[in-house]
Amino acid sequence: MIETLLRAYTNRPDNADPAQRVSFGTSGHRGSSLAGSFNDAHIAAIVQAVVDYRCEAGITGPLFLGRDTHALSRPAWDTAMEVLAGNGVEVVIAKEDEVLATPVISHAILRHNASLKAQSDAPLADGLIITPSHNPPEDGGIKYNPPHGGPAEANITASLEAQANRYLDDGGATIQRLPLEQARALVREQDLIGHYVDTLGDVIDMAAIQSQQQRSGLRLGVDPMGGTALPIWQTIAKRYGLALDIINPQVDANFAFMPPDHDGKIRMDCSSSAAMANLLAIKDRFDLAFGNDPDADRHGIVDAGGLMNPNHYLAVAIDYLLGHRPLWGQSLKLGKTLVSSSMIDRVVAAHGCELYEVPVGFKWFVEGLHQSWLAFGGEESAGASLLTFDAMPWSTDKDGIALCLLAAEIMAVTGQSPSQRYAELTARHGAPVYRRIDSPCDAQQKAAFKQLSADSVVASTLAGDPITQIMTKAPGNNESIGGLKVTTAHGWFAARPSGTEALYKLYAESFRGEAHLEAILDEARQLLAVALAVV
Structure with missing residues (x-):
């Protein structure tokens, strides 16, 4: 299948077919080269549209470019580099062409831009991530994160979609592009994963996890599900001296190691018990185990009770954080989507804090996280992010790594698993x-x-x-x-x-x-x- 996908990537889409046009959903543009909906022409048009938007918005800093492990992500990454370089955009990638997760891109954007706050007309950074998230192996995807570090707002994606389709209509004749070899020579590498991992102590009590593992041998396991989480977890284990069992270090664009999801499709969904079957089969080897989707913006939490329902874990996380982040104070809001569990409402009210309920889509949390008046934002689909200990932005996109480590912090500090903590919540607030x-x-x-x-x-x-x-x-x-x-x-x-x-x-x-x-x-x-x- 991979060879067929890659050959089809260079095919021209049929502009008259609506299904082969650029279409931005809540998580960017997604499609497949086999369906004529994710091809070189689409990516070149989208990236040129991003360049146009940067010019209009006065964004002149570097663009952080990442990709996941789907087969179409590498050729799309190459296309993006060619167009960005052809337009004179400074591109920053991970060292040694490493794959790069969504939260690392968001964190890098925020870190760069925070260092420029005192400057007027600062050269702000933004980012592109080539990923279809947890979608099947034949899919590709691309999403844009403006200088606030989170998913682009609807007005931006609508503009990008319209402009990209105009480029498709004119056959890409006005797209600026360099040959790959020339473009690659202009790209700058940074140890983005290393910096993200080194600063995890700003948002998670890594010392507590280290200490508990040394005292009790806290057994931790992780399944990166063949995605961008793999190099991050490897770096975390080394940097913090954690005994972390990576049960599946394989990277295979076919994702052949994945169990079928509930509908028989291969889908790297860490919130699905069917897709997480490999880890669930050996859960008794660990006190706590984690899973992440290919771009590591989602979390799956496994303890003795099995795979936690994402709604349950969000309630547990919020309850714990409100009792263990004293610098947050009670003036900050806690965010949930309107289809997330009302257990969260009851937990937030019990702590005397204010709930911030928004429509479906993580983009609605970005402003609050970026401006530090929203302490936490979470979706029922297992995506969330939070502020640092001192109530500063950490990631304004979903961060599956931090949420997994938060589960380890909860267990290290309280001595209870997330499932045990949820049982206590149901005893107090009812069992939905x-x-x-x-x-x-x-x-x-x-x-x-x-x-x-x-x-x-x-x-x-x-x-x-x-x-x-x-x-x-x-x-x-x-x-x-x-x-x-x-x-x-x-x-x-x-x-x-x-x-x-x-x-x-x-x-x-x-x-x-x-x-x-x-x-x-x-x-x-x-x-x-x-x-x-x-x-």
Whole structure:
């Protein structure tokens, strides 16, 4: 398959086919050379559009360029270098052409720009990461991080998409580009992984992990899942003297070592118990073990209880951090997406802090993390980041490495596993049950979702409880959620259409058990059928 993918990378896309145009979702542009949606022409057009945006925005500093281990990432990385060099952009990569994770890029951008704060008209840095995240081996992806270090805002990605498609339409005739050999000679290398690892003590109590391992032999394991986390974990083990068992050091663009996901596809999803089967099979060898997706922006936490539900771990992480980061204070907010568990709401309220609830997408946390008024931002899909001990930005993109190490800190400091900590939370706040269901949704229904309002819900109760809130905008930032969320004192549901597939996603949670959850789901489907039909 790899040879076929690479040959197809140089094919010209069909500009008349909408599926072969540049399209930015919440995580950049993704596609496959086999489908004509991720080819040299796409990457050249996107990168030239990024160069144009940099000129318009006055961004004149270096651009940090990273890639993951997917087969299409290397040729796309080469294309990006050729275009960047052709436009005179200073490009910084990891030493020895090493693969580079999303959080390392974000951290490098923030570090560079923080050093220039006293300067006016400072040459700010930004970054590009060539990755389709946890997608199957045949996919490719590219995403842009502006000088704030996090995912680009919707207005930026919309501009990049439109400009890139204009370059596709003119056949790339105006794209500036150098031959690879010339471009490669102009690129500058830095030990970006080394600096990221050396400064981990700013955000995680690495000394506590070291000390606990020396005292009790804390057994730690990690599965990098063939991705960019591998060199990071290797460097962490060496730098901090940790006994860290890397159970799978293989890097194979076919990802042949991966167990199939729940649908039979190969997908490096560290939040999926099917994809994490290799690590789960040997979990008893460790007190705590971790997994990361190929660009290391997601975390999977495994202890004696198995693979933690991402919602559960987010609640545990927030509860622990609010008790062990005294310099944060109570004025900082804690962020969650509106489809994350309400256990987080209860934990934050118990600590007397303010919740910041936003639509789906990590981009909504970037401003708060960058400006240091948001202490933590997390998604139900196992992506999160946090401030340093002294409440400064660490990474404004998701950081799977830091969140894994935070689990080790929790165990080292408290003597309890994350699952044990979650059990204590349920004893105090109740035990929620949560589910997501995908259902068919045509184009007309997707359009109807955008027109929903609070008046679209005619019911006054949900599964026997009075409805307390109906939302089409997130309470944290008043941004549209692209759908609907209905809450009661004991449960909620939220629904929104998929941006890439002909379906809508229905999320629900109950603090009254499975039967109550089923009732919420049943009534949610009925309510949505009526609301979408009326709209």
